[in-house]
Amino acid sequence: MQLQVDLNENSYPIHIEADSLNQLNTLLSDLPDKTAIITNQTIADLYLEQVKSQLQHTELTIILIPDSETSKSLHEFERIMAELLAQGFNRSSLLIALGGGVVGDLTGFVAACLHRGCRFVQIPTTLLAQVDSSVGGKTGINHSIGKNLIGAFYQPEAVIIDTNTLKTLDTRQFSAGMAEVIKYGYIDEASFIPWLQKNKAALKALEPKALQHTIHFCCNLKASVVAADEKERGMRMLLNYGHTFGHAIEQVAGYGEWLHGEAVAVGMLMAATMAKQQGFIAEDLASTLREIIIYFDLPTQVAPSMSAAKLTSAMLKDKKNLEQTLRLILPKALGHSAIYNWQDLNYIQNLWCEFGASKSG
Numbered sequence: 001m002q003l004q005v006d007l008n009e010n011s012y013p014i015h016i017e018a019d020s021l022n023q024l025n026t027l028l029s030d031l032p033d034k035t036a037i038i039t040n041q042t043i044a045d046l047y048l049e050q051v052k053s054q055l056q057h058t059e060l061t062i063i064l065i066p067d068s069e070t071s072k073s074l075h076e077f078e079r080i081m082a083e084l085l086a087q088g089f090n091r092s093s094l095l096i097a098l099g100g101g102v103v104g105d106l107t108g109f110v111a112a113c114l115h116r117g118c119r120f121v122q123i124p125t126t127l128l129a130q131v132d133s134s135v136g137g138k139t140g141i142n143h144s145i146g147k148n149l150i151g152a153f154y155q156p157e158a159v160i161i162d163t164n165t166l167k168t169l170d171t172r173q174f175s176a177g178m179a180e181v182i183k184y185g186y187i188d189e190a191s192f193i194p195w196l197q198k199n200k201a202a203l204k205a206l207e208p209k210a211l212q213h214t215i216h217f218c219c220n221l222k223a224s225v226v227a228a229d230e231k232e233r234g235m236r237m238l239l240n241y242g243h244t245f246g247h248a249i250e251q252v253a254g255y256g257e258w259l260h261g262e263a264v265a266v267g268m269l270m271a272a273t274m275a276k277q278q279g280f281i282a283e284d285l286a287s288t289l290r291e292i293i294i295y296f297d298l299p300t301q302v303a304p305s306m307s308a309a310k311l312t313s314a315m316l317k318d319k320k321n322l323e324q325t326l327r328l329i330l331p332k333a334l335g336h337s338a339i340y341n342w343q344d345l346n347y348i349q350n351l352w353c354e355f356g357a358s359k360s361g
Helices: 020-027 041-053 074-086 101-116 127-133 163-168 171-187 192-204 208-228 235-240 243-253 260-277 283-295 308-315 345-354
Strands: 002-005 012-017 034-040 059-065 094-099 119-124 138-143 146-153 158-162 326-333 336-342
Touching (some): 012 020, 012 208, 020 158, 034 101, 041 094, 041 163, 059 074, 074 138, 094 101, 127 163, 127 171, 127 208, 158 208, 171 192, 235 326, 243 260
Antiparallel strands (some): 002 012
């Protein structure tokens, strides 16, 4: 199964298939002299030898990073860059991101910066990366001030998804990926959430047909959005439903304490609650979202140790904002969301308190 991200000279394919790791010698036939695989120890133990066996006609460098959101840092960026430069990597060299969203974001940013751009392929191994972060060219690292504040739009030359890798994904990571899946049903295509409700047990059981359908749906929708708005100046912002709240949770809690999808799940519920309180949506739409999130073992509130004031302040660092005005994605109907400019920060602080945060601190 193959999709295409249509971006003129930056267009690229998305291959979705069980056992595609054993087809890399065909899918990546145009290998340069030097190739680096960037991954973490967990994924290396599972898949590195399998990938290496398919890439025998290039000089391979293996770079391991810590298996944590903390790897999206200037320190890791500089360490990888130094190693690649010392090994003589150039613009024609290839970087392969083998892993989840952290590996893909960091590898992509290194590729964007090495000699002002070298070749780059995504091989995502988590559900979250397969349905979202590997597609669209968002690369970057975190800063103590906020998430993904340092980065670039830099497209891969291919995304290769082997759905078999989900068999080794732990349940927490799978649930985190489902948050991004759920997101798509609230920003476009009203038929997807009813399908998801009907097939949720099959997805949780990792049934191949349900997984293939889900990944194809999400990648196809994201590819169409990215093709229309690559640099996120308009409709691509809709893909950030739940993310302004979610990024604040990740930053205030400390990177790595919450998985990205876990934070997004709470963020989507908060955005839906806002939409309900503003009269944009009916109660049943917000209730359906909560039921699905609970079914996939995702959190529905933050810890009392988190300060509403700090969470609100963190939201103000979001990339989409206009000065002190929050730009939030709120649902208007099933399969339809919109961008809203929001200035009432007292309301936001109170909303955080409704979702478990403390008033003090």
